[in-house]
Amino acid sequence: KKHTTAENYQPKKLVVEFNPSSNAGKMEARAKPLEKMLEQQLHIPVKVVVSTSGSSMVEALGSKTADVAFLAPTAYVLGHSNYGVKAILQATRYKYGPDATEDVTDVPTSTYLGEIVVRKNGKVKNLNDLKGKKIAIQDTTSTAGYIFPAVELEEHGINIHKNGIKTFTVKGADQGVLSVYNGNADAAFVFQGARKIAAKDDPNVMKDTSVLYKTKPIPNDTISVRKDMSPKWDKKIANAFQTIAKSKKGHQIIYEIYSHQGYVPVKDSDFNIVRTYLRKVGRLDE
Amino acid sequence: MGEETVLELKHVNKRYPNGVKGLDDINFTVHKGEFVAVVGLSGAGKSTLFNSINRMVDVTDGQVIVDGQDITQVNGKELRRMRRKIGMIFQSFNLVNRATVQKNVLAGRTGYYPTWKTLLGIYSKEDQQKAVAQLEKVNMVKKLYRRADQLSGGQKQRVAIARTLMQDPTLVLADEPVASLDPKTSKGVMDDLYNLKKYEHITVLVNLHSMELALKYADRIIGLRDGKLVYNKPIAEANEADLREVYEHGRDN
Amino acid sequence: MGEETVLELKHVNKRYPNGVKGLDDINFTVHKGEFVAVVGLSGAGKSTLFNSINRMVDVTDGQVIVDGQDITQVNGKELRRMRRKIGMIFQSFNLVNRATVQKNVLAGRTGYYPTWKTLLGIYSKEDQQKAVAQLEKVNMVKKLYRRADQLSGGQKQRVAIARTLMQDPTLVLADEPVASLDPKTSKGVMDDLYNLKKYEHITVLVNLHSMELALKYADRIIGLRDGKLVYNKPIAEANEADLREVYEHGRDN
Amino acid sequence: MKQEVPQLSFVRRFHVVGIAITVVILILIYYSALITGVDVNAFFENADQFGVVLNQMKHPDWPYLTKIAGTLAQTLQMAIIGTTIGAIIALPFSFLAARNIVRNPIGRLIIRLILSLIRTLPTLLLAALFVAIFGIGPMTGVITLAFFSFGMIAKLFYDFIETIDMGPVRALQATGATMLQTIRIAVIPQISGQFMSDFMYTLEINVRSSTVLGYLGAGGIGLYLQQTLDQFDYPRTAVIILAIFAVVLVIDAISNYVRKRLQ
Amino acid sequence: MNKTKTTALERFKWIVVALLVIFIYLWSINGIPFTGIQKSASSVSMAILKGIIHPEWSYVYNGSGEDLVSQLVITLAIAFLGTIISAFLSVPLAFLAAQTTKKFFHPRSTIGKVILTAIRAFPEVVLAILFIKMVGPGSFAGVLAIGVHSVGMLGKLFSEAIEEMDRSAETAIIAAGGSKIQTFRIATLPTILPALMSYTLYRFEISVRSASILGLVGAGGIGTPMMFALQTRDWSKTGIILLGIVLMVIVIDTCSSTIRKRLG
Numbered sequence A: 001k002k003h004t005t006a007e008n009y010q011p012k013k014l015v016v017e018f019n020p021s022s023n024a025g026k027m028e029a030r031a032k033p034l035e036k037m038l039e040q041q042l043h044i045p046v047k048v049v050v051s052t053s054g055s056s057m058v059e060a061l062g063s064k065t066a067d068v069a070f071l072a073p074t075a076y077v078l079g080h081s082n083y084g085v086k087a088i089l090q091a092t093r094y095k096y097g098p099d100a101t102e103d104v105t106d107v108p109t110s111t112y113l114g115e116i117v118v119r120k121n122g123k124v125k126n127l128n129d130l131k132g133k134k135i136a137i138q139d140t141t142s143t144a145g146y147i148f149p150a151v152e153l154e155e156h157g158i159n160i161h162k163n164g165i166k167t168f169t170v171k172g173a174d175q176g177v178l179s180v181y182n183g184n185a186d187a188a189f190v191f192q193g194a195r196k197i198a199a200k201d202d203p204n205v206m207k208d209t210s211v212l213y214k215t216k217p218i219p220n221d222t223i224s225v226r227k228d229m230s231p232k233w234d235k236k237i238a239n240a241f242q243t244i245a246k247s248k249k250g251h252q253i254i255y256e257i258y259s260h261q262g263y264v265p266v267k268d269s270d271f272n273i274v275r276t277y278l279r280k281v282g283r284l285d286e
Numbered sequence B, C: 001m002g003e004e005t006v007l008e009l010k011h012v013n014k015r016y017p018n019g020v021k022g023l024d025d026i027n028f029t030v031h032k033g034e035f036v037a038v039v040g041l042s043g044a045g046k047s048t049l050f051n052s053i054n055r056m057v058d059v060t061d062g063q064v065i066v067d068g069q070d071i072t073q074v075n076g077k078e079l080r081r082m083r084r085k086i087g088m089i090f091q092s093f094n095l096v097n098r099a100t101v102q103k104n105v106l107a108g109r110t111g112y113y114p115t116w117k118t119l120l121g122i123y124s125k126e127d128q129q130k131a132v133a134q135l136e137k138v139n140m141v142k143k144l145y146r147r148a149d150q151l152s153g154g155q156k157q158r159v160a161i162a163r164t165l166m167q168d169p170t171l172v173l174a175d176e177p178v179a180s181l182d183p184k185t186s187k188g189v190m191d192d193l194y195n196l197k198k199y200e201h202i203t204v205l206v207n208l209h210s211m212e213l214a215l216k217y218a219d220r221i222i223g224l225r226d227g228k229l230v231y232n233k234p235i236a237e238a239n240e241a242d243l244r245e246v247y248e249h250g251r252d253n
Numbered sequence D: 001m002k003q004e005v006p007q008l009s010f011v012r013r014f015h016v017v018g019i020a021i022t023v024v025i026l027i028l029i030y031y032s033a034l035i036t037g038v039d040v041n042a043f044f045e046n047a048d049q050f051g052v053v054l055n056q057m058k059h060p061d062w063p064y065l066t067k068i069a070g071t072l073a074q075t076l077q078m079a080i081i082g083t084t085i086g087a088i089i090a091l092p093f094s095f096l097a098a099r100n101i102v103r104n105p106i107g108r109l110i111i112r113l114i115l116s117l118i119r120t121l122p123t124l125l126l127a128a129l130f131v132a133i134f135g136i137g138p139m140t141g142v143i144t145l146a147f148f149s150f151g152m153i154a155k156l157f158y159d160f161i162e163t164i165d166m167g168p169v170r171a172l173q174a175t176g177a178t179m180l181q182t183i184r185i186a187v188i189p190q191i192s193g194q195f196m197s198d199f200m201y202t203l204e205i206n207v208r209s210s211t212v213l214g215y216l217g218a219g220g221i222g223l224y225l226q227q228t229l230d231q232f233d234y235p236r237t238a239v240i241i242l243a244i245f246a247v248v249l250v251i252d253a254i255s256n257y258v259r260k261r262l263q
Numbered sequence E: 001m002n003k004t005k006t007t008a009l010e011r012f013k014w015i016v017v018a019l020l021v022i023f024i025y026l027w028s029i030n031g032i033p034f035t036g037i038q039k040s041a042s043s044v045s046m047a048i049l050k051g052i053i054h055p056e057w058s059y060v061y062n063g064s065g066e067d068l069v070s071q072l073v074i075t076l077a078i079a080f081l082g083t084i085i086s087a088f089l090s091v092p093l094a095f096l097a098a099q100t101t102k103k104f105f106h107p108r109s110t111i112g113k114v115i116l117t118a119i120r121a122f123p124e125v126v127l128a129i130l131f132i133k134m135v136g137p138g139s140f141a142g143v144l145a146i147g148v149h150s151v152g153m154l155g156k157l158f159s160e161a162i163e164e165m166d167r168s169a170e171t172a173i174i175a176a177g178g179s180k181i182q183t184f185r186i187a188t189l190p191t192i193l194p195a196l197m198s199y200t201l202y203r204f205e206i207s208v209r210s211a212s213i214l215g216l217v218g219a220g221g222i223g224t225p226m227m228f229a230l231q232t233r234d235w236s237k238t239g240i241i242l243l244g245i246v247l248m249v250i251v252i253d254t255c256s257s258t259i260r261k262r263l264g
């Protein structure tokens, strides 16, 4: 059995799983460039695979068939409690500007925001108007698309399971925006920047919808390693990613393929807010 | 039984795409009400001949004149109208196994109905009575609502005959109607065919493997070998030794 | 042609699950080298009789003694050994359509091989030569490597006969071997069967629809009606009128 | 008894064609294994890991059933409507694609190509395109399923039509019937049983593929499947799988019954 | 007398079945909210159309090993291996599930059928996760997931082919004294092989289709880029991928119909 508690695993070959964050405006299924650069840094063979399911990545880390994975906040939190997955880095992205155009600034940040999008000049003028309305949400594990807005609404005295609110699940924040635009929903929980994706097909989206509310900052995706990775290697891997992000060619690659700006160190406690919200969201329907 | 010509073949040739000469310059005439037996080895071209007469296969050249009209020259509606007049009885019965005897017999009437009526499965009252009458002739009325696949071989053959009669044919082609039937059933079927000729003056062409039956029922015997007409004599002139000759020297065994 | 008994049926009954009495107290004896024709209406029980002899169907009661041993009492390996001695020729040939003539003929030898050799498709050199020799007898050597589905009906039947001969049978059962074959091919097949008796003293039971053939080839004629043995006479005593009687008064037409 | 066995041609004696095909397949397998990184060691070394998740499914969270019941019903409804629409459209096309009914090879070829394209286009792609046009919701699911069912049933069906007994067809033509009449009288009775069986089969596939449709928000049980997986709530995943299993079992039983009845 | 009675009963049964079917359809239609065409439909369709008309040609091949051609090749390789695995696994299960005698209840066949149904009911997604835990993320997990998942469907098709096969050749071998295994080798296998091959080819087509699900396991193949393109509304990329798939299907179709014809 390979179940050891000691953190002494010295990889001879690294399997890195990568899942582009769903809140990126551009995604590419490319692994090879990163693979090459990691090999240069780590001097062991590296296999980068692009996967589209967070849960499958956590399971792979759990069974130690993968060593490193880019995990979204919820996946990380669940992976940490189930399999002792360790976060070593966090991705940074350019912040969105505060105005309605939602253009990006050039300030990197390790967090992002959730939004509640409504029709401009529609029936919903403030949070209280959401009572009795139809809301398009993402999966119940999505931070920006469900957990954060739902919990914060509760803090404003609106319970998404009560107050006559009807929710329906859509796939993709762009679909959330479009269902508001098309009048299928009165509001949608999405990540910041979703309106711009939808506007690619129909520019009127920017004009006809507006942002009613922005959530507290949500931590960005992590780079996590399996539980038994030795601290020495934790550091080696973290260094490797950071070095790559800083080099000119490396930065270009992580930006073009993954929309990342760089990587910063991260503590497990940075995710306490996600844990708290997860707990709260689970109690909403009690 | 007049001398009126019902069927006339003139220089009929049929070459299959693979080069086999199915029919090779066939010429003969059949009069109204004649009962003609066609004999020949396996592969001699008997089925090809029958299929050419109702144009289930297209002849390569020559004329096939049925009731004064060349069937090789017509098409579409007119072809269907001509086929309606030619009843075909297949060796393998070709009943719709999953339909009842009644439905199978009525199917013979299809050529007289517009398509939409068929699609809805509508048949007139007269035709339903006619179907019973035809089954009466072959002694099969009691099986009217049986499914065809529950019948014995001889019974199926009789249903096929009744179906053909529904067409009001002037000419009946029967391709090996009694092969693999036991002698008693064979006799029944041959008698049924003979009655067509006798009581309704329908012209009948039968393809037979049994010379005994050919000599017993036919007015005339036509022999094929390797696609060629090698024998054509009224029954009075035919004899067994003569006929045996037809079976010799075939292309292949 | 001694008086040695090859086959003996004693009080054989077969009742099908649906209640039909396929065989009803059948008793008869066949001697070595006899050529026996079995006749009867469709549904009389001829196929049931043949299938009972090599135990393709289990009889309800009675004894079927083949070469001194009761086949109804044996099982497994012993049953297979007995079946090996009984060659069966089916009306529908039952060849493996996608295999060559050679493979089909060799398949008759299966009972003599251990399973693993069969799995690997190994046959001895002698058996391969034997297969050619058998095909020679039925004049089919030139089709040795043809696939069975490319043969005509008569050719298939001859391959089936060659396959049966490979078993070195002491008893051959042929179920309607010439139905739907033309007279010439029929004659060829019947001659082949007759030669088995004549040159190899193999006992042959043939189920026939043609009385003409029965009278011509058989040493003895057995008649069935509604599962009962109603006729059993050596050829010398048999006559056609007599036989016609077998076909009357059947259960159904 | 000595008899020369005639020699086969070289090509057939040494099974040249058979061996060549085998070799080609082996080469393809080899390269496919190379491309896909087949690792037999990993397969056996880690065999125990296969059971880890299954183990957690051992105790299904039965009360969850009440929560998914509505969606399960919707999954079935989508499948039934989608399959029916697809089947109705498929029927005429399968006749047009059948070699023994339509003799024009070019038209047939084009129809067949379209059909196989529809069958092969990934459900996800179809669903995503339809979502873009019809928006999120079960109706999109229905349209996607109808589209796929059309391709699938038409294919299963023209394959079957090509094997029917042509005897009755020729008999009908010989009576002077038109094509449509012939199909109605001589073909339909022969194929109705198989049609039911293919229909049920496609229905079953559609019930199962709703697990994928959910991924796109096209409705159905797939949504819950993904949620339970993302939350590592395997006891609930187990309930979903068992529910699908039950539905598939019932459909399979009905289809077997119908098949036997109509034989 | 007796006869009319049974017909009445039959007719009654028929009416019950018909009512049941009507009820099921009413229930189904009732459950589907028929939403109309969306406000954004025309602009979105135009965008899609524009993208598909202007495919991103640069993606076709760029030597990186992660272009359209390479991804299609990987997809084919996964589908091919998966299909081969499932074909082998299916045969024994199919024989287990085939009901070869006409009995009312048939325990062996029932067990086999339930096993096959259980395999079919297991979603590909879940299988993929099980296999990732075993062999790690990558194409191999995808091969295994497709291989096992296909067994359910292929086994069912195979078993039905076995149930409906022509048994006459088997009869002849049994009559010649062949054992069960010998009969299988000499008569059953050659008779059933073309049907099995034809279903396997057919399953291969469907496996290519399953490739989209493989993005989950990092199997590579066309599924992942396709999903990303769809999610980010990158229609020109979707367009080129669509084109690639269409071409691939045409090639597969031509090959498989050639093979099928030769099998005939």
Ligand SMILES: Nc1ncnc2c1ncn2[C@@H]1O[C@H](COP(=O)(O)OP(=O)(O)OP(=O)(O)O)[C@@H](O)[C@H]1O
Pocket (backbone or CB within 6 Å): B016, B017, B018, B020, B021, B022, B040, B041, B042, B043, B044, B045, B046, B047, B048, B049, C182
């Ligand atoms: N569709 C076809 N394509 C090519 N050749 C054919 C076709 N149909 C028949 N033939 C060939 O044409 C010749 C005549 O065939 P036909 O079926 O007319 O013979 P037949 O006299 O009816 O024989 P049988 O008594 O066996 O039915 C044969 O050599 C046969 O092989």
Ligand SMILES: Nc1ncnc2c1ncn2[C@@H]1O[C@H](COP(=O)(O)OP(=O)(O)OP(=O)(O)O)[C@@H](O)[C@H]1O
Pocket (backbone or CB within 6 Å): C016, C017, C018, C020, C021, C022, C040, C041, C042, C043, C044, C045, C046, C047, C048, C049
């Ligand atoms: N498997 C079966 N189950 C029930 N009844 C059967 C079965 N096989 C045959 N029978 C019945 O047993 C009787 C004898 O059938 P059998 O096949 O032996 O007749 P046959 O003399 O060979 O007829 P044919 O000349 O038509 O082949 C028939 O009434 C038939 O319906």
Ligand SMILES: [Mg+2]
Pocket (backbone or CB within 6 Å): B046, B047, B048
């Ligand atoms: Mg013929």
Ligand SMILES: [Mg+2]
Pocket (backbone or CB within 6 Å): C046, C047, C048, C175
């Ligand atoms: Mg019989």
